[in-house]
Amino acid sequence: MSVKITYKQQVDAFCNEKNTMTAEEMLRIAKERISGREQPSENATNVIDLTEQRKKRNAFGKVLSAACVIIVCTLAVATTALAATGKLDEVLRKIFKDETSAELVEQGYYYEVNQSVTEDIFRIDLLAVTGDAQTPKLVFDVWVNDPNISLNNDRIYLSAYTLGVEQYENELDQYAMCDGSGYQDAENKNLYHVVMDGAPVWISYGEPVVVSVREIRFKHIARSYEVNMEYRFEVPPMDLHPVxxxxxxxxxxxxxxxxxxxxxxxxxxxxxxxxxxxxxxxxxxxxxxxxxxxxxxxxxxxxxxxxxxxxxxxxxxxxxxxxxxxxxxxxxxxxxxxxxxxxxxxxxxxxxxxxxxxxxxxxxxxxxxxxx
Amino acid sequence: MKITESVFLDVFEKFKNTVYSVVFNYVRNAEDAADLQQDVFVKLLGSDVEYESEEHIKAWLIRVSINLCKNHLRSQSHLSDAPLSEEIPAEVKEESNDLFALVLTLPEKYRIPLHLFYYEEYSVRQIATAMELPEATVKIRLKRGREKLGKSLRKEDWF
CATH class of the missing domain: 2.60.40 (Immunoglobulin-like)
Structure with missing residues (x-):
């Protein structure tokens, strides 16, 4: 008997032993989980436009309006301060030791996204996109409203999709997420700064792009926090350093x-x-x-x-x-x-x-x- | 072909082992594999894709399984700065005379292409598409995976 046939038989035997769920059970579970997903959530999500300046830059206001229609409900607007240029380059230089990105910000190569989404105990502000056309970098501030987390964790990790609108809405399952990591702010323990490399093919060429944060993790917490925090914007190509x-x-x-x-x-x-x-x-x-x-x-x-x-x-x-x-x-x-x-x-x-x-x-x- | 309830029941029967074996190959523990298998089929029922054929559904299931596993392993990896352990789990050791268990002892980058090649009879091209890897990389991983198994198996048996 060939190894291929032996291998198949052994895999099937193993799966049949371990995997005893019937199709009917699976269908029931899937239907329950899908209907549960569609219920209005207590964990309301809200999308907040933080700057008037951003509205003027392009037609993003229309996209934001569309996004507001589909959110479950709207809470009070948070009042994050606009990421000043000085602060952004300071974060990149001092916290991430990323002298190149800091200099790019100082030279004006960044696009202020300044959108904030709140879900459960998290508020994530997507402050800006900087970098060059082949390495766009997303800069986030993550606010954590739980002292127990802040007390014990100085590192944070985010996973997010960074895709074109078409890919995000119709082909999401075919893409893996990007990862970003970050550090706790030295003064405000509830605040974490995160940088993530985005996908240049969509971010760098002036196309509408969706950034959807799906997981938040901390170094000393076993569980991950699943969220769905979505940001839609376009980066004018001139705002990133040319390649x-x-x-x-x-x-x-x-x-x-x-x-x-x-x-x-x-x-x-x-x-x-x-x-x-x-x-x-x-x-x-x-x-x-x-x-x-x-x-x-x-x-x-x-x-x-x-x-x-x-x-x-x-x-x-x-x-x-x-x-x-x-x-x-x-x-x-x-x-x-x-x-x-x-x-x-x-x-x-x-x-x-x-x-x-x-x-x-x-x-x-x-x-x-x-x-x- | 849309995923109606009757299509779903049929697809689950046909491809439950396909999905389970891929996710088990990644996570190598029954509890996580069962959870991930559920996640894959929940996505299938919730998907609005017009499938061309059963092969298309199977390819979609494998692709989604791989992506969910990558995301799952990534969410585990943050707990330590150390790389994920390649130590063999107890439930795999139990099957120590088993060829499947032997494949499971390989590093992840070799065992997934080998599994798809021998269990699903996927071509190098199909594996490359499913794993989002260049074909050349898949070929090298298949070759090295076989070489690593070579000490335990006669090489000619693999072809």
């Missing part, structure tokens, strides 16, 4: 003709990202390696050998790549992205001041390839 993107369309940056080709170099505020492609002659390599897994291993090795010896040179100064181990090869065997048998790899370098740099190049061994 200069140079498209090379496949310039050979390797001494070998069957080597790596550069497609993009993206110069951001947090890192410089190079995206390479490599087209394999699948026939010859698959002839040498009997399995696809063997082929993949070869790709990985070839990439690491190449990347180990690759430097970015900016006006004579050489920079090594940042931890390219993390950039695994994506092999498009079926041509889903347009090119069959093409593999894509990314490599991060330190931040480059693209505007002031006179010459930027990639150096591989003795060969140098000019990018600017």
């Amino acid at each position: 200069v993107s140079d498209y090379f369309g496949g310039v050979l940056v390797s001494p070998e003709e069957d080597g790596f080709y550069l497609n993009y170099a993206n110069y951001g505020a947090y890192y410089t990202e190079c995206i390479f492609v490599f087209d394999y002659d699948g026939q010859s390599l698959e002839g040498q390696y009997a399995t696809e897994s063997g082929l993949e291993s070869l790709l990985q090795m070839k990439w690491r050998d190449y990347a180990d010896d690759l430097h970015m040179v900016v006006d004579g100064a050489e920079y090594e790549a940042i931890a390219h181990e993390g950039g695994e090869v994506w092999y498009d065997k079926y041509g889903e992205a347009g090119h069959k048998n093409r593999c894509y790899v990314t490599l991060h370098f330190p931040v480059i001041d693209y505007r002031s740099a006179k010459k930027i190049s990639l150096k591989q061994g003795t060969a140098e390839y000019r990018l600017k």
